[in-house]
Amino acid sequence: MQEVDNKGLCHLKHNRKRNVRWIVGVVTSVLLLGAPLEHTYAESLSQEQQTMAQLQAEVKQTNNSMTFAKTQTVTVKAEIAHYQQSLTNLKSAMSHNLHQMQATEQKITQMNHSIAVDRKQLHLYKDSLRAQIRVMYENGRVSYLNVLLESSNWEDFLSRLYMLITIAKTDQHLVSEVTSLQQQLVLKKEAQQYNYSLLVQKHTEYEAMKQADVLVEDQKNQMLAQLNQNIQNASTKHGLLESQIELTQSQIQQIEQETQQAQSLVQSSSYIQQTEKTLPTVNVQSLLQYAESFMGTPYVWGGTSPSGFDCSGFTQFVFAHFGVDILRTSEQQFAEGLSIPENQLTPGDLVFFSTYAAGATHVGIYIGNDLMVDAQDYGVSIDNIANSYWGPKYIGARQMLGN
Incomplete structure (x- = not known):
């Protein structure tokens, strides 16, 4: 259940091109069918996968109706x-x-x-x-x-x-x-x-x-x-569903491609040299205490405030409190900072996971002893990154703060 709930629902993509295509799709469905389709624009790889399954189920139901x-x-x-x-x-x-x-x-x-x-x-x-x-x-x-x-x-x-x-x-x-x-x-x-x-x-x-x-x-x-x-x-809806399936497939491929590009970027020697010089210095213990002060805050898809967070909204909010600006989504954050091996993790690093398929679809803040504080379906809580759920999904870490 946790895997399904964490299929990247914690990530909003503020990619203008995607948002425009989503708005056009929803408006078209409202005009043609009198009501929007049941699914919404998927904001992460795992959400795209879930949306894909919903779309395919709707196609089958539409065919049966026809x-x-x-x-x-x-x-x-x-x-x-x-x-x-x-x-x-x-x-x-x-x-x-x-x-x-x-x-x-x-x-x-x-x-x-x-x-x-x-x-x-x-x-x-x-x-x-x-x-x-x-x-x-x-x-x-x-x-x-x-x-x-x-x-x-x-x-x-x-x-x-x-x-x-x-x-x-x-x-x-x-x-x-x-x-x-x-x-x-x-x-x-x-x-x-x-x-x-x-x-x-x-x-x-x-x-x-x-x-x-x-x-x-x-x-x-x-x-x-x-x-x-x-x-x-039904025929019109079928056409829209097929179009959105194609769009969702392209979005899944784009998320996977962004993750791969991020991995390649952070391994570039020129990027590493430039980033090492610009990493901000922050009191890590204060940052962790501030992050843990939000324990119990509910999970809200697209949430970026103490009234409700998604995973990348939580990490962005905590770091911004200490003057550190990081990008909005987990895929974008995966393309920042320095790549850190798992055995060299230090408190304050960001840890990333693929909760359903290839791609950085979840992020948390490492606090030491294989623990992280993150916003997931149970709200802001502390999880073990090596347990039976998170361990197999771990894909890497990023150092965002200087020593």
């Missing part, structure tokens, strides 16, 4: 096609139903016309019969009884009576036929009106089904649009 969204897209498209076919069928059924309604309306209209014609014809029949009776048996206004009484004999009476009965039956028969025809037409009209009401009801149901299908289709289209947007966002 695959899932594409699968959903296929399903939603099939559902949309289904509802579109359903709408087509409904429109066809509604069109057929409308034709039936129009035909039924025409039949009802025709029946109404037939009923009106039959009623008119019935009145004509009745008027015609009455006219015939008046012409044949009445001279003016002669009643049926007068027609019978005027008979000259019994045979004439029977003849007149038979004629009246025949005319009466004929009148009743015509009335009965016309009335029956009217009743049949009324029944047919009622049946057609009932069928028409059923057709109207069916049309209403079709219209409701159509509206429901249109609503569902709209919802599916919205879902499809959202899925396509998710795929596009």
